Amino acid sequence: MNYFNLLCDIRENNRNKNFLIIDERVYNYNYIYKEIDNIQRILKNSIKFDGYNILIFSKSFYFQVISFFVSNALNNIPIICHHSLSYKLLKEIISKNNINYVISDEKLEFDEEEIVKDLSEEIKHIYVYKFNSKDKILNHKNICFGAFTSGSTNTPKVLYRSYESWTDYFYTQNNIFKIDLKSILFMNGSLSFTGNLNTLLSVLYEGGTIVTIESLSPRRWIKSMKDNFVTNIYLIPSKLKLLSQVAEEEISNIKSIFTGSELLFNDIAHNLKNNFPKSEIILYYGASELSFITYITYEEMNLKPLSVGRPFPGIKVFIKKDCIYVDTKYHVFGVEVPCTVNDMGYIDKDGYLFLQGRKEDIINKNGIKISLLKIEQEIKKIKEIIECVAASYDNSLKGNEIAVFIIIDEDINKEDILNKLKNKLMPVEIPKKVFFVKSLPLNDSGKIDKKKLKDI
Incomplete structure (x- = not known):
């Protein structure tokens, strides 16, 4: 199969039904x-x-x-x-x-x-x-x-x-994401990103419809959602941020907005809830090797800010030496479970998972462990900023230092950014270098390629 x-x-049974728009x-x-x-x-x-x-x-x-x-x-x-x-x-x-x-x-x-x-x-x-x-x-x-x-x-x-490594879980994930035969789902981006490919195939599984606008044009997205009576939205958080900034009126037919790959901050989630009041907003955490791992709903986000939620049904998650381990049967070939993709994190007393970044995203500076993911999270909360990535570099006199690469939507300067961070981060966590860029290099999965940042 x-x-x-x-x-x-x-x-x-769906010959004349729309599959792609x-x-x-x-x-x-x-x-x-x-x-x-x-x-x-x-x-x-x-x-x-x-x-x-x-x-x-x-x-x-x-x-x-x-x-x-x-x-x-x-x-x-x-x-x-x-x-x-x-x-x-x-x-x-x-x-x-x-x-x-x-x-x-x-x-x-x-x-x-x-x-x-x-x-x-x-x-x-x-x-x-x-x-x-x-x-x-x-x-x-x-x-x-x-x-x-x-x-x-x-x-x-x-x-x-294998075919079964995704399709055997479609029933469960579609139930959580509210995908069914009547779904008309909006998405944007290349199918080289496994989140997009999985979403398209899960909608096909139900006999639903996929709507996309190929350009990065949030106002066109909104128009398309209205014109095509879209019921579900799948976009990564940085695109949801753009969407929330241009949505000017309520769209009541959206029943779910689900997202992954990055954290979804509370202010963006609140804006989305205001614009799409009948939607269930869900953030999931997953990995290409392991598929879906945990998820969190809008209501839970308010109780557990910055958490990526609790395990999907049938998935086991535990922490070993600060690394996240996952036991799942929905993995790629060649993986032995339990397995880790070297993401660091912890699980709180209520069973909610919190990410701290990959091993290489934790640096030691003057004896203090610093999470580059935490720095990125705080910078992304600044409304003028579209995207940000933090990276470490070697200073021959002071050891590891931090540089950030930022895409802005509105005028903001380095001093303003650093001043905003002073109330959120320790002095040792404040970036030493800030680069304003028009785009960030992507790897073949469509994610930011930190290895190429040195070439910028």
Whole structure:
């Protein structure tokens, strides 16, 4: 069983129902099925099938969706790649992750012998590239798809998942997030981010509808939500912050807003509750390797600020040597549970989990342990700031020092920021360097790549 098979099953009773609404272009279940079926028939003459790694390289949401299902239709393993990668890193990813083919909607600067076929005449803007990887990955029969995470090196690695490792939990997560057959869910961003991919497939599982605007335009998001009678929202907290800043009136048909990847601060949650009064607001904590771990509701956020909640049903969480360990059966291949992804934290007397950052995010300065995550949290609370990341650097005289990289929405200077922090942080926690940037480097999972900050 794979996700093309699931799409076929759902389509049987929902042929004329909208599956995707992308920048106001509407595609029903039957149209998507026929598009996928047509492409996979043509590709059968160009590529091998049954267990090959297919890297999908595109910034188009539609192309990512179609290529994902086409790969599954050919019984291959789709892996959606983050689009803003250099060719050098893309080649390293292909080489080190045993990628057999790349499918893209743009001509890529690979060697001529790596181009299998220019299919843009038969299928609009589809190019296929073949690489001299191993024949296929071992023990592929239970592998349905792959997703990238950052390893200990600069080259992202593929994590492989079975169909059941996500679908067996869809019923539980959809019940918590209020996703059902009637759901019309708004989301934004690339499907290379596993949170987006999981959300899309969980809505498909119910036979619901996905709505997206591809640009980072919160006012367009609001209009789309109204025009399409959206019932659910999935956005990361930094995007929810943007949404809360432009929402000017109540939208009463939203029944759930769920988010992950970052902390959701109380002031943003309050603003969202005012604008979407009938919504259940949920923050979850998860990991690409382990899927969902804990979650917290809006009411609980008021009681336990900065907590990421208590475990999802069937998931066990405990602390060992300050590290968070998780016991779950919904993990990627190659993981032995209980497992840690090296996040640090603690569980309070009521069973709520609090994050302190990764091991590398805890630095020792003058004998005091400092959490870079805590510093980021306090800076992100400043209303003029859109995004922030803290990093340590070595000072030859004073040891570890702290630098912050900040994206601002309104005018604010370094002195104002540091003055606001003086009431929230210890003197030793105050950053020594502040950099104002227009964007932050992302890894293949769509998350901030701290290793690349040194190049800024």
